[in-house]
Amino acid sequence: MTNNKRVTRADVAKYANVSETIVSYVINNNRYVDKDKRERVEVAIRELNYRPNNVARTLKGKGSNQIIFIADQITNEYFSRIVSHMDKFAYNHGYLISLCANRNSQEFVSQVISRQYDGIIISSTSFPDEYVEQFINANIPLVLFMNRRYHNIPKNVGIIDSGLYSGARECVKYLISKGRRHILYIDRISSKGTKSTMDDVRLSGFVDQMIESKLEFTEEQIIAGCYSEEQVEAEIIKRIQNGLKVDGIFGRNDMSACVAMSAVKKMNLKVPEDISVIGFDNSSISRFCSPKLTTMEMQQEEISHAAIDMLQMIIEGSESDLRASFKTNLILREST
Amino acid sequence: MTNNKRVTRADVAKYANVSETIVSYVINNNRYVDKDKRERVEVAIRELNYRPNNVARTLKGKGSNQIIFIADQITNEYFSRIVSHMDKFAYNHGYLISLCANRNSQEFVSQVISRQYDGIIISSTSFPDEYVEQFINANIPLVLFMNRRYHNIPKNVGIIDSGLYSGARECVKYLISKGRRHILYIDRISSKGTKSTMDDVRLSGFVDQMIESKLEFTEEQIIAGCYSEEQVEAEIIKRIQNGLKVDGIFGRNDMSACVAMSAVKKMNLKVPEDISVIGFDNSSISRFCSPKLTTMEMQQEEISHAAIDMLQMIIEGSESDLRASFKTNLILREST
DNA sequence: ACATGATATACATACGTGTTGATATGGGAA
């Protein structure tokens, strides 16, 4: 085991026979430094394998080069793609990403603030407004995904509409264009302990479009709050057997839609002949299930790029437009 | 907009009319403090909403309470489950997790070291040994997933065998038990720019078991290095049409297995009658594809728990066993 | 000749915290 003391700026200075200040100037490249000394410092840095301590720099106010991404559900394919893209783009800007899910506590908020992240991205249907406000008051650069409705967002907070709301409306319209009138909405299958998602924008989009298109619509057409696939299937079957008329199903995500398809099959009905099914996310199950699922694709890469870019803008303090909206893309397959 | 200066220990001291040192003692609870003053400090902390700056504490050597998880492919369901579990367990220990994928550069290694993470977890088939060594030399607590072979790992580095190697062997044995003799291996569909995965333990498991079971085996039975589903399908069809005998297919993950099933269907062969197919990961596509895929389930929650626990052990310096291995679990469905 | 600007260096301070060592008080035991 080699000697293990952290190599510091003082070591470099000693090795290069210059003052610490010179070393600092070379590293930050913001002052005149004699050519000869500069070279000696560079050699010393390489030789000693020195790297400025990021923690100390952060304390001095240079930023932590870290971004935190606050989400709720991180365990689905659609989300992991976004994370992956963000990770990539963030790194191009020199940032590392911390990820966390379902941390809706004051304790957590305080921790985040005390860690001096350079920026925060929130994509959560359950993260309370009150906590978002604390981040805003702490003046931390912030970008929000409009997975749900926010109120009174200042101009210096980035907002990204990833198209979920309009996408959900598109889904309904498409089912209508296929002659469907009696549409069921299947919410996501939640893991225990997660809140209800009644302010989810996909659901809002669904409801708004149903009303705007003057389709008949009651609460019975929404299946939500289920914790297992079996429960969802049972609910669907029960409602249809109780006389609810259904010729179309809109799954909040592809998983929900697939579960709905199993339920339909179990009732010896055919997809899409008897009931059309449409999903959301264009995840891999939508391509491999049978029949293949018509679904809505999001511009995940573009969205991720926009989020990181916006954050960078805010961090740099440049006065640019911090609102962006994206459209979803309908992928036609066999289930409609 | 409220006044925005960071509230610091000095503010608390002033508010409570005590010295800064007293505040520190109250927070760290490591010295005698007068009961009255203690209460005043506690009130002040609450009133001012003070929280010790994590960055400054880190600089003073108290640890950053951050862990970094280095991976290669983070965009699949199996992995996102592990991340999700880790996030949960880590938070219970007071840690936040940074996530990053495919950062195989010296620059990145230096960055990680300079950020003073309390621990590192590596699950990558491509992260070079040389960099791992740097982490070890820097004395950063480290846990490795045996996704590939490592050499000369010191005793104070945690190692977790998640069962991929033995699981792969189980898959082969199971196909053999079903009377299959001519088995094809389908590697993962890689995104451009990723390295070949010839030291992947699943592949090793496959090869070793094929040889041990004395099945005929040539390189032609391995389909790897493809960048798209179409390419994989084409390769399978080509080889079979060229006369390669195939009655079983082992997909490195469920996605590969599903693609293989499409190829088989396109040749008007039947799964499982003509060719048995087995996957790996028990991801959701394995339940929704048709026929439903036999696959191998990993103990993701237990593995994640073990990783965080080990890291905690190393950080605390307690002398415990830092080796753990898990078994996979065969899930029988329709494809075999 | 002088003023000016570019080049070049170093000291001292600050970021917000944890901890050492010194000091003070009071009570009980010798």
Next chain:
DNA sequence: TTCCCATATCAACACGTATGTATATCATGT
């Protein structure tokens, strides 16, 4: 009394870095 220990406090330093301020040298232009 004197000694010891528990209680209680705080000034000063250290972690590793960035930078404002001060100072010095030198070439250039007037």
